[in-house]
Amino acid sequence: MKIGIIGGTGGMGKGFALRWCVNHDVLIGSRDAARAEEAAREYSSSADKELGTVKGKIVGVDNTAAAKESDVLVLSIPYENIDAICSQLLPNVKDSCIVISPIVPLTKTDAGFELISFREGKPSAFELVQKYMRNKSNLVSAFHTISEKKLIDTKLVLDSDIFVCGDSENSINAVNGLIKEIKNLRPILLGPGSLSYLAESATPILINAMIKNKMKNPGIKII
Numbered sequence: 001m002k003i004g005i006i007g008g009t010g011g012m013g014k015g016f017a018l019r020w021c022v023n024h025d026v027l028i029g030s031r032d033a034a035r036a037e038e039a040a041r042e043y044s045s046s047a048d049k050e051l052g053t054v055k056g057k058i059v060g061v062d063n064t065a066a067a068k069e070s071d072v073l074v075l076s077i078p079y080e081n082i083d084a085i086c087s088q089l090l091p092n093v094k095d096s097c098i099v100i101s102p103i104v105p106l107t108k109t110d111a112g113f114e115l116i117s118f119r120e121g122k123p124s125a126f127e128l129v130q131k132y133m134r135n136k137s138n139l140v141s142a143f144h145t146i147s148e149k150k151l152i153d154t155k156l157v158l159d160s161d162i163f164v165c166g167d168s169e170n171s172i173n174a175v176n177g178l179i180k181e182i183k184n185l186r187p188i189l190l191g192p193g194s195l196s197y198l199a200e201s202a203t204p205i206l207i208n209a210m211i212k213n214k215m216k217n218p219g220i221k222i223i
């Protein structure tokens, strides 16, 4: 399977690449192909040093190529850029391509971190992305509550739950499979995409708890 990461040069992109290159080819996407190639070289070198056996290759390309060639596409970009990026890229994805949104509409206010959707009455990241999907049921939201620091640290036992929202059982199952490939991550289905705002709102809760209580990259585990 070929997994493309739009905005793959960011922290989350690195974490996804290191975790999934064990079994899959990974395309690091960027607005700038040279930046993507540089990131891909760096991630490949980390993977070789840290992971031992790696079946997939990590390659850097521009975002458009990543969108066209991927079987699974992760939108690892800020909420503010969804309109610009998705309007340009999502018309080009394969009909069968599953799109994952880890995007959190996060803003910093005087009170702390808050959800833009609540604060400004704007759509959830899932709703905003879905507007641009040709096959709307191929969109799944996940990975809002795992910190990039933890994802990148391949020696760390993650022991966390990942909330999953989507409108198609097949798409959800495919994403659940990718979550389970990351050791000790467990997918937890919350419901359809219309409930994704609940999963997205868990991130500011975690960040505020982390800052106020001096915790280190907290995650969520349902017991």
Ligand SMILES: NC(=O)c1ccc[n+]([C@@H]2O[C@H](COP(=O)([O-])OP(=O)(O)OC[C@H]3O[C@@H](n4cnc5c(N)ncnc54)[C@H](OP(=O)(O)O)[C@@H]3O)[C@@H](O)[C@H]2O)c1
Pocket (backbone or CB within 6 Å): 006, 007, 008, 009, 010, 011, 012, 013, 029, 030, 031, 032, 035, 036, 075, 076, 077, 078, 079, 081, 084, 085, 102, 103, 104, 105, 106, 143, 144, 145, 146, 147, 148, 149, 203
């Ligand atoms: N960081 C975390 O721990 C964490 C945890 C859970 C969920 N998330 C969510 O996951 C997503 C990615 O997080 P991140 O921390 O990796 O994000 P990030 O570092 O802020 O950005 C990721 C990439 O997006 C691209 N980008 C930046 N500004 C852009 C713009 N104006 N237009 C188009 N592309 C732009 C950049 O790639 P190029 O410049 O190479 O194009 C950048 O490397 C975010 O939506 C975040 O809310 C993050």
